[in-house]
Amino acid sequence: MKINNEKTDILSVLFTEEQIAARVQELADQLSADYAGKDPLFVCVLKGASFFYADICRKMSTRIFMDFIAVSSYANNSKSTGVVRIIKDLDKNITGRHVIIVEDIIDSGLTLQYLTDLFNSRKPASVKTLTLLDKITEHKLVIAPNYCGFEIPDHFVVGYGLDYSDYYRNLPYIGVLNPTVYQ
Numbered sequence: 001m002k003i004n005n006e007k008t009d010i011l012s013v014l015f016t017e018e019q020i021a022a023r024v025q026e027l028a029d030q031l032s033a034d035y036a037g038k039d040p041l042f043v044c045v046l047k048g049a050s051f052f053y054a055d056i057c058r059k060m061s062t063r064i065f066m067d068f069i070a071v072s073s074y075a076n077n078s079k080s081t082g083v084v085r086i087i088k089d090l091d092k093n094i095t096g097r098h099v100i101i102v103e104d105i106i107d108s109g110l111t112l113q114y115l116t117d118l119f120n121s122r123k124p125a126s127v128k129t130l131t132l133l134d135k136i137t138e139h140k141l142v143i144a145p146n147y148c149g150f151e152i153p154d155h156f157v158v159g160y161g162l163d164y165s166d167y168y169r170n171l172p173y174i175g176v177l178n179p180t181v182y183q
């Protein structure tokens with residue numbers, strides 16, 4: 001791993017703050033219409049989805065509830081290990097609730113598939129998935145998100161919550177990581 005600085009490590013800006021904010025508003029409008037009167041529980045998948053989650057929750061015009069889960073599916077590199085581990089589970093019982101899992105990005109789909117199956121085993125009223133980014137890859141599992149911000153090409157991206165080995169999470173935009181960092 002060769003972290004240098006933002007100027008050399010970020011190849012290009014994929015989405016600006018303004019582009020993200022505009023899409024978040026559109027998604028919130030859609031979700032507010034779809035979940036009106038259902039008191040949905042928005043579940044944030046820590047830590048990557050944190051900025052997206054905070055932004056979309058505060059744009060919702062219908063009543064929602066919030067809870068957090070932390071999972072680990074990656075070691076300190078840019079490849080999936082295929083192992084999903086629960087680090088922090090939900091605080092609340094979701095039986096009979098309308099649950100929306102809020103993720104930062106889908107790569108293989110393994111993390112979201114795992115969480116969907118886990119939550120479905122707890123007898124909720126429904127489980128739907130919302131991801132900010134969906135990566136177009138060849139190693140995709142069957143799962144497709146119910147709501148998606150943007151589809152992106154198969155690059156490793158950072159910023160707006162997304163990290164590389166905990167670096168660059170707090171960039172206000174989403175950028176493509178220079179492969180020299182992880183090659």
Ligand code: IMP
Nearest residue numbers: 080106107108109110111156157162163
């Ligand atoms: P999946 O289980 O293969 O779908 O991987 C999903 C998880 O991997 C996400 O929640 C992210 O934490 C992480 N991830 C996948 N691709 C990227 C990326 O391009 N940048 C940062 N994190 C990523």
Ligand code: MG
Nearest residue numbers: 048074162163
């Ligand atoms: Mg991550």
